[in-house]
Amino acid sequence: MLEVKNLHVSVGGRKILDGLDLTVKDGEVAAIMGPNGTGKSTLSYVVAGREDYQVEEGEVLLDGVNLLDMDATERANAGVFLAFQYPIEIPGVATMTFLKAALNAQARARGQGELQTPEFMRLVREAAQKLGVNQDMLKRPLNVGFSGGEKKRMEILQMALLQPKIGILDETDSGLDIDALRIVADGVNALRAKDRSFLVITHYQRLLDYIKPDTVHVMARGRIVRTGGPELAHELEKSGYAAFAGEAA
Amino acid sequence: MNRPILQRARTEAEAALIERFDQGDRRLVGASDLRANAMRRFAEAGLPNRRVESWHYTDLRSAMRTAALVRAPETATLPMARECLKKPLAQTPAFRFVLFNGVFNAELSSEGALPDGVAMTTLSAALAAGDAEILDALRNAPDDGDAVVALNTALMQDGVVIRVAPGAKVERPLAILNLMSGGFGQAAFLRSILIVGAGASVMLDETTAVCAPDATQANEALMIVVGDGARVDYAAQVAEQGAHAVALHSLFVRMGAKATFNAFCLTPCAGLVRRQIFARLDGEHSAISLSGLSLLRGKEHADTTLVVDHAVPNCVSREFFRHILDHEATGVFQGKVVVRQHAQKTDGGMKSQALVLADDASMNNKPELEIFADDVVCGHGATVGQLDRNQIFYLQTRGLSRGEAESLLLEAFANEALDMVADETVRARYAEQATAWLAHRSRPTGEGK
Numbered sequence: 001m002l003e004v005k006n007l008h009v010s011v012g013g014r015k016i017l018d019g020l021d022l023t024v025k026d027g028e029v030a031a032i033m034g035p036n037g038t039g040k041s042t043l044s045y046v047v048a049g050r051e052d053y054q055v056e057e058g059e060v061l062l063d064g065v066n067l068l069d070m071d072a073t074e075r076a077n078a079g080v081f082l083a084f085q086y087p088i089e090i091p092g093v094a095t096m097t098f099l100k101a102a103l104n105a106q107a108r109a110r111g112q113g114e115l116q117t118p119e120f121m122r123l124v125r126e127a128a129q130k131l132g133v134n135q136d137m138l139k140r141p142l143n144v145g146f147s148g149g150e151k152k153r154m155e156i157l158q159m160a161l162l163q164p165k166i167g168i169l170d171e172t173d174s175g176l177d178i179d180a181l182r183i184v185a186d187g188v189n190a191l192r193a194k195d196r197s198f199l200v201i202t203h204y205q206r207l208l209d210y211i212k213p214d215t216v217h218v219m220a221r222g223r224i225v226r227t228g229g230p231e232l233a234h235e236l237e238k239s240g241y242a243a244f245a246g247e248a249a
Numbered sequence: 250m251n252r253p254i255l256q257r258a259r260t261e262a263e264a265a266l267i268e269r270f271d272q273g274d275r276r277l278v279g280a281s282d283l284r285a286n287a288m289r290r291f292a293e294a295g296l297p298n299r300r301v302e303s304w305h306y307t308d309l310r311s312a313m314r315t316a317a318l319v320r321a322p323e324t325a326t327l328p329m330a331r332e333c334l335k336k337p338l339a340q341t342p343a344f345r346f347v348l349f350n351g352v353f354n355a356e357l358s359s360e361g362a363l364p365d366g367v368a369m370t371t372l373s374a375a376l377a378a379g380d381a382e383i384l385d386a387l388r389n390a391p392d393d394g395d396a397v398v399a400l401n402t403a404l405m406q407d408g409v410v411i412r413v414a415p416g417a418k419v420e421r422p423l424a425i426l427n428l429m430s431g432g433f434g435q436a437a438f439l440r441s442i443l444i445v446g447a448g449a450s451v452m453l454d455e456t457t458a459v460c461a462p463d464a465t466q467a468n469e470a471l472m473i474v475v476g477d478g479a480r481v482d483y484a485a486q487v488a489e490q491g492a493h494a495v496a497l498h499s500l501f502v503r504m505g506a507k508a509t510f511n512a513f514c515l516t517p518c519a520g521l522v523r524r525q526i527f528a529r530l531d532g533e534h535s536a537i538s539l540s541g542l543s544l545l546r547g548k549e550h551a552d553t554t555l556v557v558d559h560a561v562p563n564c565v566s567r568e569f570f571r572h573i574l575d576h577e578a579t580g581v582f583q584g585k586v587v588v589r590q591h592a593q594k595t596d597g598g599m600k601s602q603a604l605v606l607a608d609d610a611s612m613n614n615k616p617e618l619e620i621f622a623d624d625v626v627c628g629h630g631a632t633v634g635q636l637d638r639n640q641i642f643y644l645q646t647r648g649l650s651r652g653e654a655e656s657l658l659l660e661a662f663a664n665e666a667l668d669m670v671a672d673e674t675v676r677a678r679y680a681e682q683a684t685a686w687l688a689h690r691s692r693p694t695g696e697g698k
Contacts, residue, residue, distance in 0.1 A: 048646050049642075049645070049646070050642055051638075051642070071645065071651070072642060072645035072646050073645045073648060073649060073650045073651065075646075076645065076646050076647060076648040077648050080646075081646070082646050084643065087643070088637075088639050088640050088642075088643040090640055090643070090644070090657075090658070090661065091661060091665065092658075092660075092661025092662060092664050092665045093657055093658070093660075093661045097657075098644075098647075098657070101649055101653065101657060102644075102647035102648050102649060103648075105647070105648040105649045105650065105653060106647075106648035109648060141661075158647060162647065162648070
């Protein structure tokens with residue numbers, strides 16, 4: 001279970017998150033919607049452990065353990081996975097090499113033995129096939145020259161291999177055409193489990209047609225201003241965010 | 250012997266080098282006029298210092314206060330050399346010529362017949378015999394009046410002279426190992442020559458190493474003549490030398506028409522290294538590629554300075570050099586591409602990229618284009634930066650520790666340079682050394698200063 005309590009965060013003296021509270025239960029898919037500039041991506045980065053943010057107050061707990069005491073590596077090993085809105089290109093590192101390094105790093109951190117190469121290859125091949133990631137992509141440097149859709153599929157592939165407790169999807173739908181959106185959503189849906197939760201950040205209702213959320217939160221001015229069921233997303237699609245802009249003030 | 254006319258304040262090292270020559274050394278066989286002229290030029294210029302433009306970032310005069318001794322090879326040190334040859338660094342499938350303590354050593358060199366189409370003699374033998382082709386090559390070395398080259402010409406002890414017959418496709422790579430026993434301040438002045446006939450192809454792998462790293466001083470020069478339609482792949486590295494060692498390496502390349510030359514230089518070593526390349530494209534439709542990787546830490550200093558002279562039209566040149574600098578290390582890259590007035594349709598591209606890992610490490614980049622022709626494509630780029638924080642964060646979110654993330658990124662940076670090595674075996678050997686260098690960094694004791 002992910003619990004965010006009274007989180008205040010600023011960047012360079014500018015307040016971004018202003019007393020945010022959020023709970024995502026095990027097995028739950030929570031969607032966060034909201035207009036540009038309300039701090040949705042900031043929330044994802046702060047949970048994942050990016051250092052540029054000043055956490056002024058509050059707690060972020062995963063199964064009762066405060067993530068804010070950990071660096072990004074420790075959080076990943078504790079089960080946090082962030083699917084980036086803009087996945088980073090890593091020239092010179094073959095995707096396969098990277099995947100192996102990541103899987104082994106997490107296995108070591110959890111006190112498990114490193115995967116043998118044949119076992120690793122089998123896991124990657126299976127996951128890649130489901131997401132339409134071809135072998136050629138796995139040989140290329142990570143994310144270098146990948147299309148927008150390929151990058152997002154690669155993020156989901158990593159999530160499938162790393163099996164996190166909570167997957168944070170930061171605008172995973174941006175830059176995807178309908179077919180790619182469906183593949184990515186199927187990939188996420190296949191990972192749904194009673195001990196794994198998701199935080200799906202998006203501007204649009206469309207993604208939520210494919211990844212059905214249990215709860216929908218509306219974020220404005222650095223905090224959650226409304227929480228409801230899937231119907232809230234439809235309401236937003238009709239009425240827009242303007243009505244909520246004032247609620248946080 | 251002519252005494253230098255110009256007298257000025259000399260350092261101890263300069264005085265000792267000049268005196269050594271003036272006293273006459275019976276081991277300096279042949280080419281006496283060439284040597285005397287060269288020593289006169291050196292005596293006038295002295296060791297290069299900051300006031301010499303091409304040496305602005307490497308003050309050799311300050312770094313080399315005393316001149317190391319040249320000693321005759323002692324048989325007692327041969328077992329040392331044999332031990333040294335067992336190191337992984339010295340393992341090679343190539344046909345190898347070993348220059349030990351400044352002199353060719355047949356015992357340490359590969360046994361058996363030379364590969365087909367390859368002939369070899371020593372520089373000392375060629376000079377003693379007054380070999381006209383060799384004397385001519387020495388006289389025509391495009392050295393830009395460099396004082397270190399002049400010193401090499403004056404004091405060259407020995408070297409190998411390799412000739413590859415026209416049309417010969419030499420399958421087995423050739424290697425030159427310049428090995429010094431070390432263990433004391435020891436100097437070697439080496440000059441080797443590779444002449445590749447028209448249409449021939451060959452790979453040359455050159456290594457400079459010291460058995461017992463100490464304050465050695467190596468001044469080496471290699472001249473490569475690439476005949477019309479010939480191809481030469483060359484890889485060079487300076488390795489296993491002490492923190493107070495100085496290695497000066499000058500490479501001269503002259504290329505005929507439709508010729509190809511690829512060079513890669515690896516510099517993972519202690520002390521001071523200056524690698525200078527003087528390349529001249531004398532024939533049309535030729536292509537030259539010069540690349541390298543320098544891995545520096547501590548107070549190490551490595552300087553790569555090159556001049557590519559497009560003397561004729563329709564040639565392509567590429568330079569690609571990368572540095573990784575840690576602690577208080579200093580890197581220098583100076584690349585000058587000259588395109589003469591009639592050298593139309595020249596295609597030149599030069600790139601220097603450096604990663605600086607510590608506040609006290611520094612990189613000096615000086616790309617220069619001198620273009621006198623009006624129909625050319627030439628460009629250069631130089632970047633100096635740190636590891637990308639976004640990339641590190643991304644890798645951390647996948648579970649890699651900060652140290653692992655940095656190592657992976659550094660290895661990638663190094664590997665992209667190593668991809669330029671033409672020969673697979675040499676590439677693997679260099680990659681191993683790069684990995685070892687990075688592993689040393691990621692150990693707790695290797696971090697910080």
